[in-house]
Amino acid sequence: MHGGVHSTWKYFYHDCDEVTARWAFDRLGPERFGDTTVTPVSVPAFWAADLPRSFIVCEQDRSMPRWLADTVAQRLGVEQLSIDASHSPFVRRPRELAELLVHATTTSPVGPLIPD
Template sequence: MRFVLVHGGFHAAWCWDLTIPELNRLGHDAVAVDIPGHGTRLREESTLANRRDAIADVLRPGDVLVGHSGGGFDITLAADAVSDLVAHVVYLAAALPREGRTYPEAMTMRNSEDGSFDGDVGEMFGHLHFAEDGAMSFATFEGAWSYFYHDCDEQTARWAFQRLCPERFGDTTTTPVSVPRFWEADLPRSYIRCLQDRSKPRWLSDVVATRLGVEPLTIDTSHSPFLSRPAELAELLVHATTTAPIAPLTAQ
């Protein structure tokens, strides 16, 4: 199999550097994508369309598409565009769009029927610095270590911290997202919950897994298993491709 790995906010393709060799060791190919505004594409504008295209452009028939954290939004957009190329979609502690809603709404809605929202989506904002242009970055190493990498050794955590980039959400915060082909395609899919996650609240993971119609898989790590337990994560990603949904997708 070939895995296409998509990072979340503040990160870039480098965050998969320890996981890719483990997938190779298991006999699988893997490629990590830099989303516009991150990594090698740091200077590019970040929009829903070019984030989608950055992923869709590297997909080949039969690929397994993996999205971490906010990258769940991006892989859904890509799967909507080229669903015929995707064999399985894996959401790793990841977000899932709500049809016709913005990213912030999808991240805070508990129940689409009563429209209930929850402002508690982690403690991240207490660790951030906001620039005049709206870009967000982690103010201290200790904040990033606690929030993203608390189960990593200090050397690994500092290596990651030095590579974090400012996050500029662009139109992702204001533009309602519509992915009708994704809901219609009903692709094989999985959700992985990180049991020690300090970034994504348990309730939000439960909501996403329920909307995907899957029994969540688990890994006993922080929000960043690709750094703290890459071998275990690689094995779990391969296992995820053997699972099947137990209920329909829920667009809202």
């Protein structure tokens, strides 16, 4: 990641101590973005599917703007579940995240899927 551990810590692990942030940073690998950042993905069957769905927002997330999280939850037709953590709750709050994931399996949509 550009900027090294300190930039990554600022956006993804700011609720972790430096030792934990370095541990997480050392385990990151390159991700291929390529066309995924410029070419829309089409999944028409998703919008017609009757699938269980939920959305967890990280209250301290500095990498995903809150308006975007709100938009995603609205389009999924779900109430947001939340955790008081940075973008990486699996590093700082794994137990609470696991409990929230289990809870997410019991939630029901509150509205329809909104494709556009």
